[in-house]
Amino acid sequence: MNRHRGGLFDRGRGGDTADLREHNLALVLRYLRDHGPSSRAQIAASSLLGLSTLTGMIGELKALDLVTEGLAGTQSRLGRPTHSLSLSGDAWVVAGLRVDVDGVQAKTATVGGDHLGSYADRADLRGGDTATAMRMLRAAIEWIVESTDPHRTLTAITIAVPGVISPCGTSVARSESLEWNDVDLATCAREQLQSGACGGAMVELARDSTAAALGLARGELRDRVGERTLLYFGGERRVVGAILVGGEPLNSGSPGEADVARIPVPGSEGEMQTLGEVSALSSLLTRAGVLAEDDAAQLVDRYPREALSAFLRALADGQEGVAETLQTTMDALARAIDASAATVGAEVVVLDGYLGVLGSLVPPVVDGSVEVIALASHPSRVVDGAVFAARDARLAQPSRIRDEVEST
Numbered sequence: 001m002n003r004h005r006g007g008l009f010d011r012g013r014g015g016d017t018a019d020l021r022e023h024n025l026a027l028v029l030r031y032l033r034d035h036g037p038s039s040r041a042q043i044a045a046s047s048l049l050g051l052s053t054l055t056g057m058i059g060e061l062k063a064l065d066l067v068t069e070g071l072a073g074t075q076s077r078l079g080r081p082t083h084s085l086s087l088s089g090d091a092w093v094v095a096g097l098r099v100d101v102d103g104v105q106a107k108t109a110t111v112g113g114d115h116l117g118s119y120a121d122r123a124d125l126r127g128g129d130t131a132t133a134m135r136m137l138r139a140a141i142e143w144i145v146e147s148t149d150p151h152r153t154l155t156a157i158t159i160a161v162p163g164v165i166s167p168c169g170t171s172v173a174r175s176e177s178l179e180w181n182d183v184d185l186a187t188c189a190r191e192q193l194q195s196g197a198c199g200g201a202m203v204e205l206a207r208d209s210t211a212a213a214l215g216l217a218r219g220e221l222r223d224r225v226g227e228r229t230l231l232y233f234g235g236e237r238r239v240v241g242a243i244l245v246g247g248e249p250l251n252s253g254s255p256g257e258a259d260v261a262r263i264p265v266p267g268s269e270g271e272m273q274t275l276g277e278v279s280a281l282s283s284l285l286t287r288a289g290v291l292a293e294d295d296a297a298q299l300v301d302r303y304p305r306e307a308l309s310a311f312l313r314a315l316a317d318g319q320e321g322v323a324e325t326l327q328t329t330m331d332a333l334a335r336a337i338d339a340s341a342a343t344v345g346a347e348v349v350v351l352d353g354y355l356g357v358l359g360s361l362v363p364p365v366v367d368g369s370v371e372v373i374a375l376a377s378h379p380s381r382v383v384d385g386a387v388f389a390a391r392d393a394r395l396a397q398p399s400r401i402r403d404e405v406e407s408t
Contacts, residue, residue: 022399024049025057029066029395032087034227034247039084058085065091066111066398088112092401093152094394095144096386097137097159098208099185101126101177104136105383108144111155111394119143126301128179137185138192145196155401156202157193158390159185160211160382162240169205177237177301202397206389208382209234210249213242214392215385216350221373229345231337233260234352236304236377238280243344248392250344263339265332268325278332281307281354288325290314308354315361326362334364341370353377 027047032038044054061067068088089111098105106119119140125133141157148154163175170186172178189203213232217225225247232242241260243250261276268278268287277283281304285296290310300307314322337349349366351359351374359374366372394401 021057022397024053025061025398026396028054028057028061029087029398032067032085033391033395037084037086043085061398064398064401065089066395066401089394090114091152092394093148093154094156094387094390095141095154095158096211096383096388096390097140097157098211098383098386099125099133099137099159099161099178100208100382101162104133104140105380106140106144107380107383107387108147109387109391110152111391113391117147119147125178130180130183133178133183134185134188137188141189141192142196145193145198148198154193154198154201156204156390156394157189158204158206158211158386158393159189160206160208160386160389161185162208165205165207172205202390202393204389204393206249206386207240207242209240210242211383211385211389212352212381213244213350213385214249214388215381216352216375217244217247218388219384221350224373225348225350228347231260231340231344231346231349232352233333233337233349233355234377235355236353237282237300239276239355241340243346245344249389260336260340263336265335267332268328273332275332275336279329279355281311284325284329285311287328288314288319288322290319290322304354308357312357326358330359330362330364333359334366337364337366337370337372341367346370348373350375352381 024047028043031043031046040051040054040058043049044051058067058069062069066087066089067085069083069085092111093108093116094111095106095108101124103120103122103125108116110116121136121139123132123136144157145154161172161175162177163180164173166173171182171184172180174181185205186203190199193199193201193203209232212234213230217230227246230244232244233239239261261274263275264272265275265278267273282296282300285291285300285307286293288311290296291299296307299310311322315326333355340346341349347369348371351372354377356375356377359372363372363374
């Protein structure tokens, strides 16, 4: 999503007044999302919207139950009372889902950001057979619908999956781990929502790496990252990536996709390979002599955490070749970080998943202008990010919220 500071400057809308107003309403909501309770003057100064224009928009957002207004907490005793606007949205529910080889997870929250509930259904979804995945997806959406309070309305869902999302955003074009090609998850989700009388809810797909990056930028790293351009290198089995610009996923081809696995880097023998080839967890285990190639591939595929533990044990035991393999991998990662950071102007790089664990042991040495943050993996990071993505989708089209619900 492109961000524009001026409320009056919105590309590609052809001067349509309704679209321009929708854009400016979303601008106000994004400001409250990112900055918390704020005065009208603060919002006007940031968005370049006039106070009279902003007053009308705030009235509209109040009527949509998306913002509330009250006295500011730092009110002085003298002068006119200062009012503060806050993102509300308690009447509206969003949901994030994660579909991966180990099953389906789901979380729900209000548009205002209050957590409501969690769901998990475990199963082995490898092998390319989509029937089980579709059944589990329908069951998860059924839980979302049934768990939504009758006084609230489900309004948006984002489904995060490993792999490449189609340009239209409705299907999984390719997923190596799930062995999927052209799987239409969005239609399945919409049909289930329709059967639960929630057909007006928005449905979007997101790449799991993009969801994880968004979850970090909006969650545990919010204060540290801010609106700096962020590069994400993560994954449990092999490296995947994402780019956030100003806190928003950079759309290029597939939503938020950064195909970092294809970046050329020097291999262990000095020959040029791709980062994906050099840094895959199974490759590390094999090159370090921890496991034979077939055994490493099978362990990483089924139990990636156990595979990482096996590498770490060999490293701690001082097994010959393991430390050298790790250093070679981190050197290659550093080359990839420097190249991609220079290309997109990244100021912060987040290492997540197995690369986060390894990067905390042997930090990649990169250009001093780039901050590298290495994190241990967290099982809920992707689904948390999917919730943030669903909320963003809703905040981007605020005035349509009632129309979509009424069309159910």
